[in-house]
Amino acid sequence: MKKDKMKLKAIPRVKTISKEDFQREYVQKQKPVVIERLIEDWPAYEKWNLDYIKKIAGDKTVPLYDDRPISSKYKFNEPHTEMKMADYIDLLQSKPTNYRIFLYHLMKEVPDLQQDFKFPDIGLRFLKQLPMLFFGGEKSTVFMHYDIDYANILHFHFHGKKQCILFPPSESKHLYKVPHALISREDIDFNNPDYEKFPVLKKAKGYITELNHGETLYMPEGYWHQMTYLTAGFSMSLRATPRTLTNFSKAVYNLVFMRHFDNYMRKLRGQKWIDYKNEQALKRTHKKHDVSL
Template sequence: MGVLDLKQIPRVKTISKEVFIKEYVIPQKPVVIERLTEDWPAYTKWSLEYMQEIAGDKEVPLFDDRPINSEFKFNEPHASMKMSDYISLLKSQPTRYRIFLYNLLKEVPSLQKDFTFPDIGLRLLKKLPFLFFGGEQSTVFMHYDIDYANILHFHFHGEKQCILFPPEETKYLYKIPHALISHQEIDFFNPDFDKWPALQKAKGCVTNLSHGETLYMPEGYWHQMTYTTPGFSMSIRATPRGVVNFTKAAYNVFLMRHFDNLMRRLRGQKWIDYKNSKAITKTHKVNNIKG
């Protein structure tokens, strides 16, 4: 077993648009902005109790940490329950159940009055942001986003750990072919370097987000989120700034995703097993690892 090479993500209390673009967006470096949301009504209002009160009657999709297989895709829920029951579960005990990419602000329009789109120099997409909820120790496995967006990730209620790797570290992360994830058997908290030797070369970064803090994740960054306490987050996205990543995003959305779905239908679990095996052999070949 081993320890990943992770540095702490830089933090600032506040930041100007000009400094944010110059020091973080242009060089594509992550940063935590601690007080970006302090003037939002959400900063004082948003808690699990408030969400339970205002959205308790909504039926919500739930995900857990089971490996992707031929039955369940990356973005396909495993269960559902009323929001009130789900939040009661979060508050009563650790659970692996998460809410992932849920448009609660569309279901409960009054929540839209609780935040504003930050004037921070990004071309923010003004469609309604998604919310993410998780129970204590629930984890979103290591992945990067299909659209190569610049992401502002706002956390509320409790604390979550965020592990990030820049795109140039992909060759060490056992990326699954025709997918956006790393091999799901990897334990990024306690990696087995005998089984996953390329991980020893990967250089990433880490931070713990508390209520009201904002993480900027640059384009194509790998990320794994773990809720150290029950809580929830909201993400606002901005389009890629360059042609290269815009082209990669278009390929993912219009070609790669559909090809992978077709192969799932044609080959089922054999396709999943093939991709998992290929992730290992390709990573070891690229890094000249024998055996």
Template sequence: MKLNLEQIPRVKSITKEEFLKKYVTLQKPVVIERLIVDWPAYTKWNLSYINDIAGHKTVPLYDDRPVSSERKFNEAHTSMGMGAYLNLLEQGPTNYRIFLYNLLKEVPRLQEDFRYPEEIGLKFMKKLPFLFFGGSGSKVFMHYDIDLANILHFHFHGEKQCILFPPSETKYLYKLPHSLLSHQGIDYTNPDFKKWPALQHARGYIANLKHGETLYMPEGYWHQMTYLTPGFSMSIRSAPMGVIRFSKACYNIFFMRYLDNFMRKTRGEKWIRYKNNKAVLRTNKRNGYTKEEI
């Protein structure tokens, strides 16, 4: 049995009116295949190019170990020179990823290679373009972004699989309390429905992104990424449009993450175990699963 996922719709190009009406207003994802073909990045951005201009930089790295009380919210696991890291990607599978790294700020030259596609009708936060790198087989845990933004996610060099769920499906995803994460014991590429029975009811989306393709992820969408080959992506974001989501984003940014850091520091692994256990109990109870049925 597999997750209930439908393919994300694809278009070659799109007008502002179509994008806003069919996808932003309805909060539906879409893959735009040729949105950035006029960017210099479309032809220039690959791992070799990044190595040439940024190989001297030291970058933060993450792997697939679960959240621990030993680290703060989104704290990196280690660091490495960018050149050494890119060489590692070329050598074979690795779990190390670069996550939420503002390489465009660190290497201003990269800013010459792209532009903000404001012709599609979104107003983007200009200081927050992030790059994400991963090796073949590396995975990003299922999560949603802290600011609940509308996101354009551009992929370069290779292919990655993207699994998305709308906020309406949160009740099935074993969300950790005071967190942006689904339970990290779940393998969304091969889920165990006996252990995580509520997942059977979740309805989501899937797409494989190739070089130069753009994924639109609506506000607060859950997403899990698997790098099928070594590669990297860039995300730009537009603030949530509704008052309710904007208020929730402010809560996440200015209160929730600091509460979580405080509890990790004061309660340690007891806090982590509490959140994991609570996610299972709440989700199974909400969906009518008893201990005997699991």
């Protein structure tokens, strides 16, 4: 992968960190960090791997997504297929696959898993809801996006390796953001970008890291993120409320207005609406930067 083509700095890493240092150096400055040993006291650190999930949740039917572009055929977050968790894990362990599990309430389905983690005492105001899990096969990717609620996120990875590329909100102008959406153009390969088609990407300044089993990535509010599973594995996220009124207002706007407006337009205009938004992402970005193609 030609990662050196983009301006990506390594995300800082610490073994452990105090609540005070984490707040001062990363939350207040809204900078990402990898904490390598934050969850070593969790039962999940020792127990959670694909074989354990297969054993405890193999009979559950799970929703699966692949990397096909968003289209009018599917509703927002509608899965592309489903299968038993045991069969899905067999698939993950046998060969690379694009199928992923996205935002799945496995802890609700399998309450025993709730005993395996705790909310870290690290100074974040966590939303005390059951966390969701994310699974992916080797080489599967999650498109570049930011989260609708502008949460501060602790992202924990289990079983294998996962590459994470992040950009701060200030870089949105360089990322070909799709209007009325939380994503960049889905045809951008952030591991090997096409600068002839997307020349403004050259100006984007972001971060990169590889997460190993048991490591925690802190993603500040509104950060863009794109994930690539380097091996089959899974992750979990804990979410904390936005720190500022500005970002809280953006979250409310996204949840109350933008999401419903976009769903309405998809229903009204179908694929024409999606094609229009992708075209506007290109035109608006190039207009801002005086790019003529």
